[in-house]
Amino acid sequence: MNRILGLFLLATVALASGAWAQSQGRAERRDAIFLRFPEMAERYWVNPETNAASHKVVAVPMPRQCAFVYADSYSKGHMSESEVQQLAVSSCNRKLAELGPLGENYSVDCRCQVVISDEHYVVPRNTLPTESYGPVSIFYRDPNGNVARLNGLARYGALIGRDRSVTFRIDNPRGERVCEGTFTNDSPGSGRYSMSCFGGKFSSNGSYQSKTGSPNDHIIARGHTGQGQPVSMVIGLPAQLAGGLYGGI
Incomplete structure (x- = not known):
């Protein structure tokens, strides 16, 4: 009887330890x-x-x-x-x-x-992230007018649409920081943005909208470079999907 009781207590402790380890x-x-x-x-x-x-x-x-x-x-x-x-x-x-x-x-x-x-x-x-993460694609025209694309990961530390101003950064697929910017909220689902990339060699300003639902919640920002060339930025969709929906800028 004592042996059975001992085995029962041992099993109980093991189960409790496992549950504690999982939490x-x-x-x-x-x-x-x-x-x-x-x-x-x-x-x-x-x-x-x-x-x-x-x-x-x-x-x-x-x-x-x-x-x-x-x-x-x-x-x-x-x-x-x-x-x-x-x-x-x-x-x-x-x-x-x-x-x-x-x-x-x-x-x-x-x-x-x-x-x-x-x-x-x-x-x-x-x-778990303390920031919001999401795939990002930036479509723009180079000085020759050709469409160029930058893919990577966007991260921002606040909730867009709830905070008046939200800073963000963009890393390329190798994890190198390439862009920094700010979203300024004008209403719960839209506002303005400014962005600087490649050490100030490329900058853009414009407006953004938050899109909900299919294919996935995402942000679409549209603006222009300092030279007047169009720019589109998509946060929340993989590169292929973003390109199919917004790559034509």
Whole structure:
């Protein structure tokens, strides 16, 4: 009997240790990931039907949410936590596949994984971005009038549309900083931008709009260089998709 009790206690400790190892801290309503996706936050924390679900899971592309998509799933009936996690990852991967390849923007292997499960982080907090990340493509005309393109990764530390002024930077696929700029909010979905690239050799000013829905939430900015040449910048769509929609500038 004592041996059985000892084995039971040992198993209980092992299970508890495993659960503790998986938890990377409790998720909060004001965490950056929920601020970036207010619709998800509403379902996860407020909506009575989904908030009361036995299991609640969030999956995003990693590392550092390499694409601006997400999937949140909620248990129905007797679904297990594992089943809800699989559902969230599958939904996230489907959205990621719909965007197309990201290799022209950056070289990381972007894949969906569970980051929050039942109000606890299951990845280290420092692996999640404190900034917003997204693929970016800039289309412009060179001095000869030919269309040129710069692909890379955009990052900005605040919420465009909620903060009056948001600074951003753009890295090329090798991770080198090539552009810096500012979005100035005039209304929740639009405003002005200014940008300087390649150490001041290329600059642009104009306006931007936030687009929601299919094929993915994204930002389209249009303006001109100092020489009057047109410029288009797309944040949130992979290079191929951005080129097909906006590459004609």
